[in-house]
Amino acid sequence: MRAANTSAAGSTAHVACADPPPASDVGVEATVDGDAEALARATWSRLAEPADAHACALVGRLGATAALDWLTHEALDADGEPRPAPRPPLPPHGDAARASADWATAAARWAPRLQGLDIRRELDVLERLGGSLLIPTDPGWPTGLNDLERPPHCLWVRGDPALLVARRGAPDVALPRAREDLVPDGPGAGCALALVGARASTDYGEHVTFDMASGLAAKGVVVISGGAFGIDAAAHRGALRTGVTVSVSAGGVDRLYPAGNADVLEEVIATGALVAEVPPGCQPGRHRFLTRNRLIAAMSDATVVVEAAWRSGALSTAHHALEVGRPVGAVPGPVTSMASVGCHRLLRQGAVCVTDADEALELVAPLGATDPDAAKAADPANAGSGLLDGLDGPAAVVLDALPARAEASVESIVRAAGLTERETIAALGLLELEGRVERRGAAWRRARGHR
Amino acid sequence: MRAANTSAAGSTAHVACADPPPASDVGVEATVDGDAEALARATWSRLAEPADAHACALVGRLGATAALDWLTHEALDADGEPRPAPRPPLPPHGDAARASADWATAAARWAPRLQGLDIRRELDVLERLGGSLLIPTDPGWPTGLNDLERPPHCLWVRGDPALLVARRGAPDVALPRAREDLVPDGPGAGCALALVGARASTDYGEHVTFDMASGLAAKGVVVISGGAFGIDAAAHRGALRTGVTVSVSAGGVDRLYPAGNADVLEEVIATGALVAEVPPGCQPGRHRFLTRNRLIAAMSDATVVVEAAWRSGALSTAHHALEVGRPVGAVPGPVTSMASVGCHRLLRQGAVCVTDADEALELVAPLGATDPDAAKAADPANAGSGLLDGLDGPAAVVLDALPARAEASVESIVRAAGLTERETIAALGLLELEGRVERRGAAWRRARGHR
Known part of the structure; x- marks a missing residue:
């Protein structure tokens, strides 16, 4: 990292572009x-x-x-x-x-x-904007970019360039202090994850993006996106609520594009970073959006697409991610929504189905650090309340064979369940222990709450 | 296939259960x-x-x-x-x-x-109900059932048992005439596809199921489901609109369960088939629903789950399908919908993302017979209307470099595009041929409709 100042040399730890000779x-x-x-x-x-x-x-x-x-x-x-x-x-x-x-x-x-x-x-x-220039030999260079067939020559950065160093991207580089301060411990801390999608997004897509981004940022993940309307803006806004985010611009970092997102981009600069491979003054031309997408993909440890039409720039980010060997996730949506067609296309092509921040995190920290499915199974919200939940074998058959409200003799239960008398009695004993059935003399009935 | 009549022998082509000795x-x-x-x-x-x-x-x-x-x-x-x-x-x-x-x-x-x-x-x-009994040695036996570790001993069938013979399941068996009459030609004709899901379904899930089932049945696919409320009923109803459907019951075929679906099950019997592995009189006990699901999976060439909660019987059908080597598809939905959680779980476990009848058909007729993605790409509804659609290389860059409404000289375009003069002029010529740009003397501008 080098400050872009032209004042007296030595104002930063790195040699600054100070007083270059003619x-x-x-x-x-x-x-x-x-x-x-x-x-x-x-x-x-x-x-x-x-x-x-x-x-x-x-x-x-x-x-x-x-x-x-x-x-x-x-x-x-x-x-x-x-x-x-x-x-x-x-x-x-x-x-x-x-x-x-x-x-x-x-x-x-x-x-x-x-x-x-x-x-x-x-x-x-850049200096007047408080920015800095990064080149590949800088310790703060996001080395993930080196995986690109055509990497950028440099990065023009506003905000904190230390945020660009992802743990995976630069395993041998100590995290800059700012980064350590900002990120909590956890499986995602120090990872960078791209959250991208359509400009023509739906309320659903923006809502899911905001939640996912804030959930990821709260775990120390740097959320990277493209600063566009729709999903990108929701990703930045969600991440800003709980952590930090990086926006990669298709034009120079001197202009906050699109102007309608100037407020969120100012916030990104204040607590995160705004990055471009083209100098200040460059227009965000349409083809630069597509080449810009390769930077988002390569700077991130994984890419998640939230909403995308059949043809969408967000899909190009996903394809760039695959090219540089990064996992790609896609968030499903209603099959009746044109805004989710591109995501479903990605899912059919092998992208991982991602429905929340934990599953997104699983893309970058898959080594048993988290197990969203196990967490969901343990979640009381997903705990089944069905009559036979947690039961199998004879106990399930016996409980099922008991009438819903009437009493039944062991003999009739045996016949209904298709089990031996011994199996039936053993199962009834187990069910009684669990409070699922009650005995009244020689008859059995389902316990209240288990009918 | 054998008729269940006990009247004079020979009333069907097969030996009937006529006048068995004491x-x-x-x-x-x-x-x-x-x-x-x-x-x-x-x-x-x-x-x-x-x-x-x-x-x-x-x-x-x-x-x-x-x-x-x-x-x-x-x-x-x-x-x-x-x-x-x-x-x-x-x-x-x-x-x-x-x-x-x-x-x-x-x-x-x-x-x-x-x-x-x-x-x-x-x-x-069974005879009074006009039904018939099938055993594995009958030519009409759905041989897919033989893939099960624990196949049924027989099938109790109301309706047309010929519908149970899927082309894949019984490659050497000539399709019964009824089946040939019913199915149009096409890649799905003669295939059987299970369409299952939650009883606690949403309007969204039922709508998607109905459309998918009617789309599949219209192509000659026999849609198999479980006759339950919610997704199952929508699958039967959709298939009945355009073709035939088979319902696999957890209880005896004499009782139409649940009673609220009696109307649709009567229709299923009239034009399709209702099947059970237990005799008339047997209750549809809860554990029988789970064992019943293995029949749905094995009788079908593929299983598609439309909506399913985290714990859902429909997931057991999917797992049975995987056990007998059948493809499994899952229909995505909003990640905010508890009714789609099980489908997203399946997608994370490797199920194919299925969003319409064509993609469901692709599961059973994958040999280039259909290509839903190609069809979608060709669909005008998915044709991009973006400025740079269909362009790449210099033409895209040049068109992008042209001001939106003003004229520009070749020299200024060269500078903006970052191309050589020769490349720029060649690209302008191409774009002019396509009607995307217009020349006025030495200046160029975007054509109307391409700004």
Whole structure:
């Protein structure tokens, strides 16, 4: 984690982006060692669209600084125009000429945004908002993102970046103090769980989401969602009531989108975190919502979809989760509700049926830490009140064979139950001990309350 | 199949129970070859409770007639009293003395009901009701029952017994004519599907059940259920609207239980079948409901549970279905509904999520015969109307980069989209072909209806 301030160096434990020396016109050739890579990654987050395959490969293999060097010195000419046949920065898989052309195409995509770019301006905006920039080498980087085929170059964070470190995501990293303070002990503490769904949600879906989110957050789970209307907003609101939540934005973190959720997003920033892979100033374009969803999936230890139509962005989050090996849960709803069709589709595809916070938690802490089914069986609300509950074998048959209100002789019970006299008498004795039957002389009857 | 008439022989294609010679006091020592076994099986269905392990083993291994011989000649003395140490009728698994005692206990269970029993009286009742008796050697026997560890000794049937022969259950048996007449062609024709659920159902559950049952029956599926209030009744009613249905009773078929469902059960008998493993006159005791459920499961090619509380008899039907290797489906509902808790429990245990008749049919005809998901995707009701639907790659990015209502130059689109000029122009051309964008001189804008 690094603060985005440009004030005097050393204001945080990490080297801050303090007073970078004059950079080139691309604003990245900083010479402060630790920060050059951060500035370069921030620059790449502006140059390339999220999940741009060539940019991800280039930055991932060479590092962001060397990748920018290649772009400015090899792929573009002195005027910033793409060269037709640059030296490929990575060994080509197949035909070298084809690879060179592909890289030329990629560079031509990035070049227009390079003109006049100085990423320090965006970092200044972030600083004024009290935010910070995270890059993969930071201890606070949510390492779950590294499971992505096309990880983000950096994260632009408002709020507390320590909340992004999930226990599973970074097993060797000590939890930052803030995180330890916030989370209670428990099987879910330190886990992150995505709770996502449709914008066109129903009252039912929002109600279930709110309850699930507040139940999870109360157990120390960081609830991650996308800040949209409907299910996302209900997830944030529910989590805010009892704990912390993280919102992953499709646009820059300087704009709280959608504006109608500005109040809840302000609260998210105040006690949780708002995160984006694109710099301040970037629009939340529609295709960025889809690429954003991979971040939600990879930052979380599991994803639960509450309501989703047949085609829904929430399903893309679920598919990203499967791609990076995270469990996926789906909350059922009425089969007559179009808002639940996508969830039922997921259930048919193998998603786990999740009906409450405990079952959602089971997705991320499955090692016997919790057993929602056992808990439900023990719940008095689910305790059967049926006549034969808790009985089987001869006792159930005998009790069943007793008339509802009249008395019966052992002989008639024997005949009705289809048991031997010895079995019948033994069963009657057991039932008498349990207070389910009463003896009157030679006759038996059901006890009051067991008729 | 055999008619239960005692009138002149030959009134049906099968040897009827016509004029059996005087039987012993146990009413089974008929000498008409084909019928002795039928009478003996009918007798066993009265002597032993359903699923009595010893009776099932004895009848299954020796045949019903020999089993009765053992009972009357070896296990009981001349007065009909159990002998303390009878010769075991089957080779003992372990300790011989223990086995002998176990068999003595079993015989003592059966002996009280043997006194004065003449099963022809029950067969007379069945005949007066126009019913028939089925035993496993009959061509019309639903062979799915043979998958049970403790199959019924016989079936007492009112209505059309030909409906019990499912294609899967009896692949080598030609469908009786009645069945062929009734079922339309289609992937489900000749299949049998159990549709079961809670008595304490909701309007939602009954509505879904009715629709699913009528949808299945319309495709030629025989819908099997238990005749109870709630989901069972809705299943029968829905199936009656478009096709045929079979009800499996926990008591004798002479009494229509529960009385409140007499109207629907009369309809079931008139066009379908009412079936029991116990003779007329037997009470539908509570434990018989649970043993009855194994018949529903085994007679069906799959079981779907619509609504079920945490503890519900419908869940026992599902578990029986799993035991005999039949697929199990569960219909989801609101997680806030106690009536759906059992279904969600099944889904968590691996049941298939089923939301309509097509998906239920998929359980029994899964070989590409139907593909509910493909059908849903093709359904215009599920066709997305989103701006980017059907688009991906550069076209989606470019369309997204276009302002909602203003015009934009290629250069500004290039910058906003993060694509090369060539990619952008190609995408614009594609979008123009699809009528999603319009060109005005050098500027582009979204077409009306695509904003």
